[in-house]
Amino acid sequence: MAKDFSQYKEQLKELVKSKGLKYSSQREDILKTLFNSKKHLTPEEIYTEVKKINKNIGLATVYRALSFLESEGLINSISFGVEGKKYELNRGEHHDHMICLKCGKIIEFFDERLESLQEIIAQKHDFKLITHELNMYGICSNCQEEES
Amino acid sequence: MAKDFSQYKEQLKELVKSKGLKYSSQREDILKTLFNSKKHLTPEEIYTEVKKINKNIGLATVYRALSFLESEGLINSISFGVEGKKYELNRGEHHDHMICLKCGKIIEFFDERLESLQEIIAQKHDFKLITHELNMYGICSNCQEEES
DNA sequence: TTATGTGCAAACTCTTTGCATTACC
DNA sequence: GGTAATGCAAAGAGTTTGCACATAA
Numbered sequence: 001m002a003k004d005f006s007q008y009k010e011q012l013k014e015l016v017k018s019k020g021l022k023y024s025s026q027r028e029d030i031l032k033t034l035f036n037s038k039k040h041l042t043p044e045e046i047y048t049e050v051k052k053i054n055k056n057i058g059l060a061t062v063y064r065a066l067s068f069l070e071s072e073g074l075i076n077s078i079s080f081g082v083e084g085k086k087y088e089l090n091r092g093e094h095h096d097h098m099i100c101l102k103c104g105k106i107i108e109f110f111d112e113r114l115e116s117l118q119e120i121i122a123q124k125h126d127f128k129l130i131t132h133e134l135n136m137y138g139i140c141s142n143c144q145e146e147e148s
Numbered sequence: 149m150a151k152d153f154s155q156y157k158e159q160l161k162e163l164v165k166s167k168g169l170k171y172s173s174q175r176e177d178i179l180k181t182l183f184n185s186k187k188h189l190t191p192e193e194i195y196t197e198v199k200k201i202n203k204n205i206g207l208a209t210v211y212r213a214l215s216f217l218e219s220e221g222l223i224n225s226i227s228f229g230v231e232g233k234k235y236e237l238n239r240g241e242h243h244d245h246m247i248c249l250k251c252g253k254i255i256e257f258f259d260e261r262l263e264s265l266q267e268i269i270a271q272k273h274d275f276k277l278i279t280h281e282l283n284m285y286g287i288c289s290n291c292q293e294e295e296s
Numbered sequence: 297t298t299a300t301g302t303g304c305a306a307a308c309t310c311t312t313t314g315c316a317t318t319a320c321c
Numbered sequence: 322g323g324t325a326a327t328g329c330a331a332a333g334a335g336t337t338t339g340c341a342c343a344t345a346a
Contacts, residue, residue, distance in 0.1 A: 058329065169300065
């Protein structure tokens with residue numbers, strides 16, 4: 001069952017309170033923008049989106065909020081070769097990415113075998129695995145059709 | 149058997165010739181710097197290194213050479229969260245990376261099971277896999293000892 | 297000789313920071 | 322009322338580009 005936005009909002013409120021910080025509508029709006037997005041967004045895209053709700057927000061606030069939210073684990077970022085950093089809401093389900101080199105489409109997937117295999121490899125190197133990032137680059141099925 | 153530098157130099161010469169371009173000592177020096185390095189280097193670090201051989205080289209030349217060499221597959225780049233893009237010589241052996249979050253150490257590894265599993269997953273999504281990048285983040289064995 | 301490659305500096309893009317002001321607790 | 326958060330503008334870092342000159346073919 002997917003969480004609805006009020007649960008993320010609650011999470012943010014508790015986090016802010018537990019740290020003795022203050023709640024702000026800006027951080028909420030940014031979180032909501034990521035909640036509503038089906039794809040990964042750049043800081044610039046988030047800024048544009050949030051402005052539709054709150055015309056007065058500044059780009060610096062977006063950057064500040066993003067690093068805060070990421071350091072607290074409410075959101076995640078991925079960085080692909082050329083396109084720079086992109087953010088997504090941490091919906092509590094780890095996944096990896098396939099990125100189409102033609103159209104830029106991002107396919108999210110999860111495979112348990114991949115997870116456990118990495119754990120085995122880490123152990124072999126006496127490495128304490130905390131997290132990982134797997135990006136598979138190639139051509140998505142749509143673009144393959146267009147090629148032929 | 150590991151290749152020695154003359155083979156990379158030859159590869160560069162042939163590439164340049166086949167494209168109707170010109171050979172330059174700068175590109176060679178940059179390639180040699182990557183050949184001699186045991187770790188991944190940032191453009192700035194490469195610039196500093198190359199300057200020891202060729203005092204007159206410009207940073208712009210380093211950037212231009214790096215994107216040329218990368219687009220031709222002679223070198224590879226990886227980009228970790230904060231530290232930006234880093235380059236390494238393509239020694240013809242694909243590998244993935246473990247990155248220690250404490251000391252920044254990079255461990256290279258290769259595991260065939262990981263490769264074939266990705267191929268299987270890609271097929272399931274009708275995705276034509278071309279390349280991938282797997283970064284595992286955690287604590288290396290040295291840093292684990294220090295912790296306890 | 298002629299086009300590519302280079303070095304330098306300026307331009308650009310992305311991100312961070314300083315500061316006065318606003319707004320939460 | 323006191324402190325964190327914001328908006329703005331300026332500063333920084335990293336990278337790219339324009340142009341005149343150097344150099345390989």
